[in-house]
Amino acid sequence: MAIGYLTIQARTAHEALPISGAFIRIMNAQGGSVYELVTDENGETQRVSLETVDKSFSQNPYFSGTPYTSYNVLALAPGFNSLYVSEIPIYEEETALLPLTLIPVPQKQSAPMQAEIFVGGPAISSQSPRSQEGTIAAPYVLRQVAIPDPITVHLGPPAASAANVQVSFPDYVKNVASSEIYPTWPASALTANIYAIITFALNRVYTEWYKSRGYGFDITSSTAYDQSFVYGRPIYESISRIVDDIFNQYVRRRGQNVPYFTSFCNGTTVTCQGLSQWGTVSLAGQGLSPLEILRSYYPRDVEIAETNVISGVLSSYPGTPLKAGSTGLDVQTIQTYLNRIRRNYPAIPAITDTSGIFGNSTRDAVISFQRIFNLSPDGIVGKSTWYKISRLYTAVTRLGELDSEGTSLGIGTVPPSSVLRQGAKGQDVITLQYLLNVASEYYPGIPAPSQDGIFGNGTRQSVIAFQQTASLNPDGVVGPLTWQALYDVYHGVHQNIPSPGPDSSAIRYVVKAGDSLWLIAQKYDTTVDAIKRLNGLTSDMLSIGQILMIPSDQSPAYITYTVQAGDSLWLIANRYGTTVEAIKNLNGLTGNALDIGQVLKIPVG
Numbered sequence: 001m002a003i004g005y006l007t008i009q010a011r012t013a014h015e016a017l018p019i020s021g022a023f024i025r026i027m028n029a030q031g032g033s034v035y036e037l038v039t040d041e042n043g044e045t046q047r048v049s050l051e052t053v054d055k056s057f058s059q060n061p062y063f064s065g066t067p068y069t070s071y072n073v074l075a076l077a078p079g080f081n082s083l084y085v086s087e088i089p090i091y092e093e094e095t096a097l098l099p100l101t102l103i104p105v106p107q108k109q110s111a112p113m114q115a116e117i118f119v120g121g122p123a124i125s126s127q128s129p130r131s132q133e134g135t136i137a138a139p140y141v142l143r144q145v146a147i148p149d150p151i152t153v154h155l156g157p158p159a160a161s162a163a164n165v166q167v168s169f170p171d172y173v174k175n176v177a178s179s180e181i182y183p184t185w186p187a188s189a190l191t192a193n194i195y196a197i198i199t200f201a202l203n204r205v206y207t208e209w210y211k212s213r214g215y216g217f218d219i220t221s222s223t224a225y226d227q228s229f230v231y232g233r234p235i236y237e238s239i240s241r242i243v244d245d246i247f248n249q250y251v252r253r254r255g256q257n258v259p260y261f262t263s264f265c266n267g268t269t270v271t272c273q274g275l276s277q278w279g280t281v282s283l284a285g286q287g288l289s290p291l292e293i294l295r296s297y298y299p300r301d302v303e304i305a306e307t308n309v310i311s312g313v314l315s316s317y318p319g320t321p322l323k324a325g326s327t328g329l330d331v332q333t334i335q336t337y338l339n340r341i342r343r344n345y346p347a348i349p350a351i352t353d354t355s356g357i358f359g360n361s362t363r364d365a366v367i368s369f370q371r372i373f374n375l376s377p378d379g380i381v382g383k384s385t386w387y388k389i390s391r392l393y394t395a396v397t398r399l400g401e402l403d404s405e406g407t408s409l410g411i412g413t414v415p416p417s418s419v420l421r422q423g424a425k426g427q428d429v430i431t432l433q434y435l436l437n438v439a440s441e442y443y444p445g446i447p448a449p450s451q452d453g454i455f456g457n458g459t460r461q462s463v464i465a466f467q468q469t470a471s472l473n474p475d476g477v478v479g480p481l482t483w484q485a486l487y488d489v490y491h492g493v494h495q496n497i498p499s500p501g502p503d504s505s506a507i508r509y510v511v512k513a514g515d516s517l518w519l520i521a522q523k524y525d526t527t528v529d530a531i532k533r534l535n536g537l538t539s540d541m542l543s544i545g546q547i548l549m550i551p552s553d554q555s556p557a558y559i560t561y562t563v564q565a566g567d568s569l570w571l572i573a574n575r576y577g578t579t580v581e582a583i584k585n586l587n588g589l590t591g592n593a594l595d596i597g598q599v600l601k602i603p604v605g
Contacts, residue, residue: 001051001052001053002051002052002053002054002055002092002093003049003050003051003052003092003093004049004050004052004068004069004090004091004092004093004094004095004096005047005048005049005050005090005094005095005096006026006047006048006050006071006088006090006095006096006098006234007044007045007046007047007048007095007096007097007098008024008037008039008044008045008073008075008097008098008100009039009042009043009044009045009097009098009099009100010022010024010039010043010044010075010077010100010102011043011099011100011101011102012080012101012102012103012104012442012497013395013399013441013442013497014391014395014441015373015392015395016344016392016395016396016398016399016441017344017399017497018039018041018042018043018044018344018345019039019043019077019080019100019102020039020040020041020042020043020574020577021038021039021077021078021571021574022038022039022043022075022076022077022080022100022102023036023037023038023075023076023077024036024037024038024039024045024073024074024075025037025073025074026048026050026071026072026073027071027072027073027074028071028072029069029070029071029072029087031072034048034050034071035048039077040347041345041346041347041577042345042347042372044372047095050069050071050090051069052068052069052090052091052092053066053067053068053069053092054092055067055091055092055093055094055184058091058182058184058185059182059184059185059281061267061268061278061281066121067091067182068089068090068091068121069089069090070086070087070088070089070090071088071090072084072085072086072087072088073085073088073098073100075100075102076112077102078496078564078566078567078571078572079104079105079495079496079497079564080102080103080104080105080112080496081102081103081104081105081112081113081114081115082112082113082114082115083100083101083102083114083115083116083117083232084114084115084116084117085098085100085116085117085119085232085233086116086117086118086119087118087119087120087121088119088233088234089119089120089121089122089234091182091183091184091236092184093184094183094184094236094237094238095236095237096234096235096236096237097234097235097236097237097240097374098233098234099232099234099235100232101232101444103115103442103443104442104489104492104493104495104496104497105492105496105564106485106488106489106491106492107487107488107489107490107491107492107495108488109488109492110565111565117230117231117232117233118230119230119232119233119234120230122178122179122180122181122182122228123179123180123181123223123227123228123266124180124181124182124266124277124278125266126223126266126269126270127269127270128223128224128270129224129270130223130224130263130264130265130270130272131224131225132200132225132226132263132264132272132274133225134200134203134204134207134209134261134263135203135207135209135258135261144257144307144309145202145206145250145257145258145259145305145307145309146205146307146309146310146311147169147202147247147248147307147309147310147311148169148205148218148311148312149168149169149310149311149312149387149391150166150167150168150169150172150312151166151167151168151169151172151201151205151218151219152164152165152166152216152217152218152219152447153165153166153167153172153217153218153219153220153221153229153231154210154215154217154219154220154221155220155221155229155231155445156220156221156222157220157222157224157225158210158213158215158220158222158225163444163445163465163468163469164216164217164445164447164465165231165444165445166444166447167231167444168391169201169247169310170243170244170247170384170387170388171235172201172229173194173197173198173201173243173247174235174239174240174243175229175230175231175233175235176197176201176227176228176229177190177193177194177197177239177243178233178234178235178236178239179227179228179229179230179233180193180197180227180228180277181193181277183236183237183238183239184238185280185281185284186281186284186285187238187242187284188280188283188284188288188289188290188293189280189281189283189284189293190238190239190242191242191246191290192275192280192283192284192290192291192293192294193264193275193277193280194239194242194243194246195246195249195250195251195262195290195294195304196251196262196264196274196275196294197227197262198246198247198249198250199250199251199252199259199260199262200226200227200259200261200262200263200264201218201219201227202250202259203258203259203260203261203262204218204219204226205218205219206258206259207258216447216461227264231444237374240374241376244375244376244384245384247384248306248307248308248310248383249304249305249306250304250305250306250307251294251298251302251303251304251305252302252303252305253299253301253302253303254301254302254303257305260298260299260302262274262275262294262298263275264276264277264297265277266278267279274297274298275294275297275298276297279296279297280293283296291303291304310387312394317383317386317387318330318386321380321381321382321383322334322358322380322381322386323358323363323379323380323381324358324359324360324362324363324379325358326358327356327357327358328356329356331356331357331358331362332355332356334362334366334381334386334389335351335353335355335356335362335365337389337390337392337393338351338362338365338366338369338389339351340393340396340397341369341389341392341393341396342365343396344396345369345372346577347368347372348365348368348369348372349361349364349365349368350365351365355529363379364379366379366380366381366385367379369385369388369389370385373388373392375388398441399441402434402437402438402441405434405451406434406438406490409430409431409434411431411434411435411487411490413487413491415480415483415484415486415487416428416431416483417480419477419478419479420432420455420477420478421455421460421476421477421478422455422456422457422459422460422476423455424455425453425454425455426453427453429453429454429455429459430451430453432455432459432463432478432486433449433450433451433452433453433459433462434451435486435487435489435490436448436449436459436462436463436466436486437449437451438489438490438493439466439469439486439489439490440462442489442493443466443469443489445465445468445469446462446465446466446469447461447462447465448462449461449462460476461476463476463477463478463482464476466482466485466486467482467485470482470485470489472485495562495564496564509524509548509549509550511542511543511544511548512544513544515542515544516540516542517531517532517540517542520548520550524550524551526550526551528540530551531548531550531551561599561600561601561602562597562598562599562600563594563595563596563597563598563599563600564596565596567594567596568592568594569583569584569589569592569594572600572602578602578603580592582603583600583601583602583603586601586602586603587600587601
């Protein structure tokens with residue numbers, strides 16, 4: 001029997017928070033337990049081996065059986081709803097990475113609920129017809145080709161009442177490739193197919209195919225109209241590595257800027273005028289390169305172009321990889337980002353190199369980051385590592401900002417009594433938008449509205465998505481039931497989400513009139529350079545109301561935690577990386593009994 005591999009990662013809030021101590025059970029098709037695992041501080045399990053069938057079957061277009069073996073996964077974590085993922089394909093010699101996005105249990109929910117995801121076989125094994133339509137040449141709707149980060153995917157046909165999810169563009173491409181074809185194919189065949197997948201999506205974005213028709217998404221998951229996407233499915237390592245290298249490259253005709261409409265089908269049970277997925281395997285076996293394969297199906301003058309314009313990214317890739325010996329502002333930026341991400345992922349070692357100098361400790365931190373996020377662990381910050389670090393930094397700092405906003409808004413325990421609908425304005429709308437932003441961090445189908453105090457269409461769409469998630473009437477009107485559900489989600493997040501380890505070298509400071517970096521540094525006995533490095537500042541300019549993190553040796557000795565149903569001292573200690581005795585000593589406990597609602601101090605550091 002052949003062997004394949006599976007690794008599982010449990011995380012939440014766009015990967016900003018790993019979920020340690022989650023219980024994972026891997027089962028065979030008959031429901032028998034194969035492995036029982038617990039996630040580590042990065043939210044990850046060890047890689048396990050699983051029996052499967054010979055990979056030659058998935059390389060043969062005439063094989064009529066199932067060229068893989070399926071497994072099921074159940075994930076349980078204190079304070080989170082459980083998740084069951086069924087029919088996960090495992091291929092010989094391939095490592096499948098299963099990302100588990102767990103949802104915090106809302107306040108007042110009596111017990112965790114179970115969500116289910118069905119994966120199943122790739123689209124290439126389907127006999128359903130494909131009716132892809134698109135624009136092959138101009139019009140030039142957008143002025144330049146840009147990578148949409150995130151991309152909004154509709155989980156169904158265009159007119160279906162289905163959820164929209166936002167995912168990073170590289171993760172979208174990895175998901176589609178894993179959902180469309182077999183990961184055991186030759187590298188040239190995989191690369192040609194991934195180029196077609198990237199370009200198809202960029203054509204949809206560039207021509208605003210759906211948005212120009214009044215839809216609020218970029219692309220659908222329907223193979224009849226677009227390409228397959230299965231939210232929550234595993235990604236295969238062979239596909240992931242290729243996407244990391246080429247996610248910002250696309251196919252175009254010579255002399256044109258628009259991404260070519262790269263339609264495709266399996267080429268056996270379903271035929272089309274575009275690329276034959278099975279045909280790429282045959283051509284790769286003949287030694288053709290990915291571009292030669294593409295030119296076999298599309299016009300002979302197609303070429304591979306690259307765009308470095310990526311929306312939603314704080315800092316653009318400098319164009320040259322950063323490595324040991326590199327110096328300058330770009331190195332300082334990466335050091336700042338990694339030091340902040342480290343608070344959420346403490347397995348990343350501290351960077352002790354001089355700011356702006358890529359030394360050994362910076363390289364060690366980069367390698368650790370790459371291993372945690374499934375990038376080639378070479379210690380070099382190329383484009384894929386740069387953008388992944390930038391995305392994670394954005395995610396972790398966004399959580400910090402939301403926590404600060406909640407404190408300033410004074411979110412209490414009793415929801416407002418107002419009834420809000422489109423056109424409303426004022427403080428209650430700001431509170432509503434804030435609560436929706438919090439929900440959007442943990443519920444993938446809820447878009448984050450702008451926090452401007454105006455109940456516009458964007459806020460209404462966010463309210464409707466939330467109401468659908470909470471099984472409420474999706475009328476877009478915020479009455480007592482919607483307010484209460486929002487408050488339950490908000491308080492559930494605060495009760496069940498572990499706070500990242502405190503930055504032992506930083507305190508929060510709000511810039512006031514007359515402040516300067518030099519005056520602030522003198523006040524807190526630090527240096528201007530230290531403040532700039534910690535906050536990623538490139539100049540000495542400050543704005544009134546700006547929030548700065550100030551280096552300091554002062555740090556809290558504990559965080560607080562509210563005991564939930566099913567908690568035990570062992571579970572809490574394991575979750576926060578401490579011991580039962582340490583919790584008991586800090587709280588003066590003489591026994592192991594806990595009460596629901598009891599507030600505990602949890603030691604940190």
